[in-house]
Amino acid sequence: MTTAGAFDFGTAGRIAFGPGRATELPSLINGWGTRALVCTGADPERHRQLLDTLPVPVELFPVVGEPTVEMAGIATDVARAVGADLVIALGGGSVLDLGKSVAMLLGNGGQPLDYLEVIGRGLPITEPSVAFVAIPTTAGTGSEATANAVLTSPEHGRKASVRSAFMIPRLALVDSMLTLGCPPQVTAASGLDALTQCLEPLVSGSANPITDALATAGLRRTAAGLRRAYLDGSDVEARTDMALAALLGGMSLANAKLGAVHGFAGVIGGKVTSAHGAICAALLAPVTAINIRALRDREPLHPALDRYRQAAGALTGRPDASIEEGIEWIRETVAALGVPGLGELGVQAGMVDDIVAKTGTASSTKGNPIVLTEAELREALDRSMN
Numbered sequence: 001m002t003t004a005g006a007f008d009f010g011t012a013g014r015i016a017f018g019p020g021r022a023t024e025l026p027s028l029i030n031g032w033g034t035r036a037l038v039c040t041g042a043d044p045e046r047h048r049q050l051l052d053t054l055p056v057p058v059e060l061f062p063v064v065g066e067p068t069v070e071m072a073g074i075a076t077d078v079a080r081a082v083g084a085d086l087v088i089a090l091g092g093g094s095v096l097d098l099g100k101s102v103a104m105l106l107g108n109g110g111q112p113l114d115y116l117e118v119i120g121r122g123l124p125i126t127e128p129s130v131a132f133v134a135i136p137t138t139a140g141t142g143s144e145a146t147a148n149a150v151l152t153s154p155e156h157g158r159k160a161s162v163r164s165a166f167m168i169p170r171l172a173l174v175d176s177m178l179t180l181g182c183p184p185q186v187t188a189a190s191g192l193d194a195l196t197q198c199l200e201p202l203v204s205g206s207a208n209p210i211t212d213a214l215a216t217a218g219l220r221r222t223a224a225g226l227r228r229a230y231l232d233g234s235d236v237e238a239r240t241d242m243a244l245a246a247l248l249g250g251m252s253l254a255n256a257k258l259g260a261v262h263g264f265a266g267v268i269g270g271k272v273t274s275a276h277g278a279i280c281a282a283l284l285a286p287v288t289a290i291n292i293r294a295l296r297d298r299e300p301l302h303p304a305l306d307r308y309r310q311a312a313g314a315l316t317g318r319p320d321a322s323i324e325e326g327i328e329w330i331r332e333t334v335a336a337l338g339v340p341g342l343g344e345l346g347v348q349a350g351m352v353d354d355i356v357a358k359t360g361t362a363s364s365t366k367g368n369p370i371v372l373t374e375a376e377l378r379e380a381l382d383r384s385m386n
């Protein structure tokens with residue numbers, strides 16, 4: 001929290017949450033546009049029934065794999081060619097991020113590289129996106145409530161964001177029934193991303209009273225739903241807990257900051273093709289343990305230590321749980337969900353120097369509750385390898 005207690009909070013224009021609510025899409029977007037670009041995963045036919053109910057002509061854009069800078073440019077050209085003035089993204093985090101970029105480009109003109117941070121020109125985004133609807137089919141990234149989209153640039157070997165308050169979806173339609181078909185591995189990786197995206201904002205220096213409440217609730221939902229959703233994908237109650245945890249994580253990170261786990265994950269994600277959530281999961285317990293050790297050594301009165309204690313209570317379900325018990329809960333859960341170490345996820349010894357150097361200056365790392373030394377970052381990475 002800032003010393004003056006001032007903060008901003010922005011989120012999706014409207015959140016429609018609940019199992020089965022995707023059927024309300026046509027009425028929710030009534031009057032929002034005359035032609036829609038609909039971004040989906042690789043197989044749009046999975047959603048044929050829902051797509052057939054839309055009140056406007058539709059141009060489909062299937063997103064295969066991670067969204068790249070080039071793909072966002074092509075999708076925008078398609079949308080411009082058909083005169084789309086509404087973008088609907090129905091899919092996982094990749095699909096949502098691509099759709100969000102296109103909606104921004106339709107509102108502002110130009111190409112992705114004009115606006116991308118780090119690898120592009122980083123021009124300010126001055127105009128609202130065209131109407132954008134985010135309908136997640138995985139429970140993880142929380143992109144339905146965030147103001148940025150992550151695009152990969154294979155030629156730069158890294159990921160970068162386009163970011164603006166104008167990019168927060170006008171509607172987040174969160175229907176946990178759409179996540180029932182998620183395979184266990186995807187449930188595990190995306191669910192552990194949601195967990196990380198609740199924990200990092202809770203301990204970040206940019207937290208505010210609203211993000212605190214949301215992030216804590218998200219941790220409780222994760223504790224209730226994650227293992228159950230992994231073991232039985234058809235458990236609607238567990239799926240609904242995780243859909244809410246992901247949404248709450250997105251709302252939190254969009255208004256507070258992340259931390260070193262996401263700092264690492266952004267850099268590593270540019271080098272290996274493993275799922276973002278799996279990378280976060282491998283890093284989560286080691287980075288948390290090192291953050292806590294650094295805080296106790298150098299800033300023993302830092303409020304983040306109290307936040308870690310709160311998180312331990314929310315995750316274990318025991319308000320008096322110690323920080324160590326919280327870390328142990330994370331370690332056990334990551335293991336129970338079968339997420340391997342970074343070595344198995346593709347990180348090689350030769351990449352370590354570069355990863356440590358780039359993580360130190362990554363934008364997410366700036367949200368970490370304490371500045372970690374290079375040696376600490378190296379140790380955290382080393383302990384995440386297997």
Ligand SMILES: [Zn+2]
Nearest residue numbers: 141193197280
């Ligand atoms: Zn994440």
